[in-house]
Amino acid sequence: MEIEVTPENVEREIFEGLVELGTEREALSHEATLESLDVDSLDLVELAQIVEDEFGVELRGDDVKDVRTVGEVIELVVAKAE
Amino acid sequence: MPPEGCALITGASRGIGAATALALARAGWPVRVNYREDEAGAREVAARIAAEGGAASVCQGDVAGAEDVRKLLAPGDDGPVLVLVNNAGIRRDALSPQLEDEQWQRVIDVNLTAAFRATRAALPAMLRARFGRIVNVASIVGPRANAGQANYAASKAGAIGMTKTVAVEVARRGVTVNAVAPGLIETGFTEGIGGELAAAIPARRAGRPEEVAACISFLASEEASYVTGTTLTVDGGLSA
Numbered sequence: 033m034e035i036e037v038t039p040e041n042v043e044r045e046i047f048e049g050l051v052e053l054g055t056e057r058e059a060l061s062h063e064a065t066l067e068s069l070d071v072d073s074l075d076l077v078e079l080a081q082i083v084e085d086e087f088g089v090e091l092r093g094d095d096v097k098d099v100r101t102v103g104e105v106i107e108l109v110v111a112k113a114e
Numbered sequence: 115m116p117p118e119g120c121a122l123i124t125g126a127s128r129g130i131g132a133a134t135a136l137a138l139a140r141a142g143w144p145v146r147v148n149y150r151e152d153e154a155g156a157r158e159v160a161a162r163i164a165a166e167g168g169a170a171s172v173c174q175g176d177v178a179g180a181e182d183v184r185k186l187l188a189p190g191d192d193g194p195v196l197v198l199v200n201n202a203g204i205r206r207d208a209l210s211p212q213l214e215d216e217q218w219q220r221v222i223d224v225n226l227t228a229a230f231r232a233t234r235a236a237l238p239a240m241l242r243a244r245f246g247r248i249v250n251v252a253s254i255v256g257p258r259a260n261a262g263q264a265n266y267a268a269s270k271a272g273a274i275g276m277t278k279t280v281a282v283e284v285a286r287r288g289v290t291v292n293a294v295a296p297g298l299i300e301t302g303f304t305e306g307i308g309g310e311l312a313a314a315i316p317a318r319r320a321g322r323p324e325e326v327a328a329c330i331s332f333l334a335s336e337e338a339s340y341v342t343g344t345t346l347t348v349d350g351g352l353s354a
Contacts (some may be wrong), residue, residue, distance in 0.1 A: 074287065077241070078241055078242065081238045081241075081242070
């Protein structure tokens with residue numbers, strides 16, 4: 033059962049996904065850069081898989097290559113669903 | 115103990131694939147025995163596994179078809195595929211001046227592209243499980259020459275290159291990717307290419323499918339957790 037794509041739902045799943053990937057919850061914010069969180073390219077692949085599993089939104093490599101911050105990831109998922 | 119999941123062996127109705135299915139079942143994995151045409155062979159393999167107390171299901175699918183690969187890798191009652199053995203392979207031999215495009219393409223499709231697609235489909239579950247074992251069945255033909263097999267050699271050399279690169283991409287997630295490179299193994303697949311080659315083998319005999327399966331089983335084991343990106347040659351010393 034896919035979750036409805038709302039900014040709140042996406043933020044929750046992205047935050048949970050990042051914690052699952054080893055990021056400290058306290059470090060998470062929309063402004064935090066993926067680099068500062070040590071989110072590497074393989075983490076992004078896994079995050080994209082979580083997004084696809086939870087929301088049915090497919091993120092391709094090209095979609096995420098210029099994403100810098102957590103907020104941008106969330107915005108991208110919301111935009112792709114529209 | 116590894117996480118719960120299963121092992122998929124492509125092309126497992128006979129030869130190295132069948133021996134590998136048996137070996138992985140003995141190692142405790144529920145096994146998916148893939149076949150394309152030889153349903154009777156696949157069912158026999160599954161029955162042998164069941165007779166030994168293991169769990170096996172047979173699954174038809176042409177690995178050269180993208181949709182079939184997706185189906186073969188889909189999570190089932192036996193869990194996600196955490197051990198993938200890309201074994202299905204074909205030969206379409208001819209000397210290069212006479213090697214047709216169709217012969218070239220079909221061998222690349224089945225031996226190389228299919229292995230990549232299956233790997234791509236298997237990785238998400240393996241990454242999330244922080245455990246995965248992918249073993250590609252390559253060949254000593256590829257690293258070595260064998261006249262009449264330019265297509266086959268290209269596909270197997272490609273599989274070894276792919277093995278190395280995917281291995282470094284996912285190593286930090288507990289997923290290993292390795293290859294085995296069998297030499298002359300006694301199976302229906304190698305009929306007609308024994309002869310002179312057998313005399314050149316230091317072991318003075320062809321190998322048995324079980325001897326390749328034992329190597330695959332090791333690479334698929336928890337114990338092989340620090341072995342990745344490598345090719346284990348199983349050829350009775352032929353390449354030494």
